[in-house]
Amino acid sequence: MNNEKCAPQGTPIYSASITREQFLFYENRTVAKLLLEGKNLEDIVKQVTDENLFQLPTQKSVRSIARACFNRLTFTHNDALVNMIANGSASDAKLALLYAFMCQNLIVRDFMVDVIGEKFRVGLAIFDKSDVARFMFTLGNRVESVSKLSDETVKKVKSVLVKCLAEAGYLTTIRSTDLLQVSPSEELIRIIKERGDGDMLPAFNVF
DSSP, X not given: OOSSOOOOSSOOBOOTTHHHHOOOHHHHHHHHHHHHTTOOHHHHHHHHHHTTTTOOSOSTTHHHHHHHHHHXXXXXXXXXXXXXXXXXXXXXXXXXXXXXXXXXXXXXXXXXXXXXXXXXXXXXXXXXXXXXXXXXXXXXXHOHHHHTSOHHHHHHHHHHHHHHHHHHTSSSSTTOOBOOOOOOOHHHHHHHHHTTOGGXXXXXXXX
């Protein structure tokens, strides 16, 4: 990885994979620290599994979670972002991880920019789950792959999006209706701008 904007490992897509990968702050923070030690995917999966670093009751999903974290963290090829996720304050690290999630998955990106960013722009500090429902309905009319998702999958995607807001510090809990102000660090704002993703900044209450 390096700090230059370069071709990611893959192209960001509208993917329902967020229903199984989700936000995973603690797990991503753990993998980020191992990445900074110079470990590759195989080494990380082995260490996470052998030492039960995710502290999960069973090992059944550890390998797939470790791989998902690795893929998200390396997607942007940006050491500064990984370092922020690994060693930054909890609030800074969560916003940095959210940005990495937005880079990887277009459902997350569009939701954060079109729904949350727009609320910040107009000064509307109220959030309702109907906002997510309208977003997914509109997205389904616009994006063919989303229109083909089953009702059950759409329901799970909506749930994950709300959980992301709570885990990243936009909501106090998943049942909250008050949209909280977020304050990304100058370092994160710089990274986002340097990567040419200034259109994502409204999602972080930056205009």
